Amino acid sequence: MASSNLPRRIIKETQRLLSEPAPGISASPSEDNMRYFNVMILGPTQSPYEGGVFKLELFLPEEYPMAAPKVRFLTKIYHPNIDKLGRICLDILKDKWSPALQIRTVLLSIQALLSAPNPDDPLSENIAKHWKTSEAEAVETAKEWTRLYASGA
Amino acid sequence: MDSEDDMHDANDVESLDDDFYSGETEDIPMDYYSDYDDDADDYFDDGDESDKPESRRSEQNFIILRESDIRQRQGEDISKVATVLFISPEAASILLRHYNWNVSEVHEAWFANEENVRRTVGLPEKPVVQFPNARELTCGICFETYPCSRIKSAACGHPFCISCWEGYIGTAINDGPGCLMLRCPEPSCAAAVGQDMIDQLASVEDKHKYSRYLLRSYIEDNKKTKWCPAPGCEYAVTFDAGSGNYDVSCLCSYCFCWNCTEEAHRPVDCGTVAKWILKNSAESENMNWILANSKPCPKCKRPIEKNQGCMHMTCTPPCKFEFCWLCLGAWSDHGERTGGFYACNRYEAAKQEGVYDEAERRREMAKNSLERYTHYYERWASNQLSRQKALADLHQMQTVHLEKLSDTQCQPESQLKFITDAWLQIVECRRVLKWTYAYGFYLPEHEHAKKQFFEYLQGEAESGLERLHQCAEKELQQYLNADGPSKEFNDFRTKLAGLTSVTKNYFENLVRALENGLSDVDSNGATSSKATSSKNAAGSSSKGRGGRGKGSTRTGGSNKMTDDNV
């Protein structure tokens, strides 16, 4: 896609994401579609995801920034707010979206979600139940999954 | 209901019994009605003004609002708040929306803690960011830099360019009524975006949508107003609670209950109506019906539905097996030997010995409760139909017949008002009568005195209504068909007006008695004995009075499920 069709805002966001990346996060547009981003988030320290490298995809719909970007985990992850398909339960991706938010803020929020899972607002019922009944055990599973699926390949 | 009310009602019934019901005959002389009217007036004049049914009916505790009325009231409320609080009308509108359009609640909250209200509603007193000397500003959405003339902000001062505002507002309006609570795009900021911004930045179509949402909010979020529930009706109603009468009649002619928004159901309470409507729609009723009315054919096992009283069943082709509904035995085995062609001794004998099976016993129970329900439902539904027919007749009368009648009978149309009055009375009475069948269904079987009293009042009202309906429908016909004036027209006028007035009284008694929960029975056991001695004055509806047999030619209809078990 020719970048001339791209709103200036997306070009500016992209340039800034590349020139001043947020710590632990990388996002780069796909070569054939400037609205499609390959994202990597490092598991935050002192979380069950520490040491893992998580791949995500992010897509900016036509209405962006009036509508929220679409984001999904590609790497398997054991987390109460992320389901089997990698979809994420996060308010700013839904009703709390504002056009003054950016790709950067979205990715930082997802990183924060890895540090602070919220089993009270679950997307994956089973994992949330596990988290609430025996957190230590659930954390172990999350660590196990991180080792199995997110050990940076 | 106050006790004074009850007292009057008790007296009322007694006085009507003594003066009226006992003197009733089949052929009522016409002057009789006027006597009765005088009596009634005298009687009511003794009472407290407020207890008169007339004044009770006319005291209107609701107002119907057209769209222009709604806008006017909304505008008045907004300017009231704006004036009292020294704020812009846009800010006043946001405040009112937040407090469900309750002016006094806005005032109270504001004067209790203005700062707190401003924060929660999103009306900062001064901008949180300011750029006093800037000539150009960067938009927080598209990141472009624009001269200040191309930048707009809510009260907070966060700068966004005009085209980003347009996109933001357009998206919000097309997302639905939530746009009435729109806030600044800056995620950390709660400043409200008011109608002034909408007016500057939304498309014509979106402005129109926004203004509809605002209008709807004024009716739907306000505790004192509701839309008329009639399909397609755009009027709203504002209601003053307190009098206990929830009936509202809209300008579209639909009457509904303010409290539950079902069709008007006085004198039956909302709870009974809700139960009845639920009952009518319940699938379980169908299950009962099938349980009670179908059995497998003993030969081919297909379900056979019983829709006649007779026990001789014939299965549908190709089977055509003839069998007995009661014992499921072949019909050929029945006859003289078993006690006649329409009886089944095997069944009777088995019933006496208590050996007929559990399934049969359950079927019988279901059938009895279903028969009871069907009885009330049929009468409820046929009064409903009858009311719809009367509404159509009334309309026809008003639009076509009265003008013609005025010509042929050489009477000014104003002199024909008694006909419209009669039809209006019929429509109202059909409605009340309909709901009394829901009432009757839920009246406990063991409250014999109440049941008897209720059925007496209902019967009197029903036969009065049948006479009135018959007169307005059939007897009027000859004058509608006539080519010139008839001598008897004045007699007809006296008769129809008399019947209207008498029927009105019957129904007022009925309504009051039901609204009092038939409490007169407790204090005055005599009423029920008089009830049984009263004669049925209805020429057209001479069906049996007591119990479930009651019903008229018009509203009755045969009970398909009746099964006399001969």
Ligand SMILES: [Zn+2]
């Ligand atoms: Zn702001």
Ligand SMILES: [Zn+2]
């Ligand atoms: Zn902009």
Ligand SMILES: [Zn+2]
């Ligand atoms: Zn209406």
Ligand SMILES: [Zn+2]
């Ligand atoms: Zn109601």
Ligand SMILES: [Zn+2]
């Ligand atoms: Zn058969």
Ligand SMILES: [Zn+2]
């Ligand atoms: Zn038999």
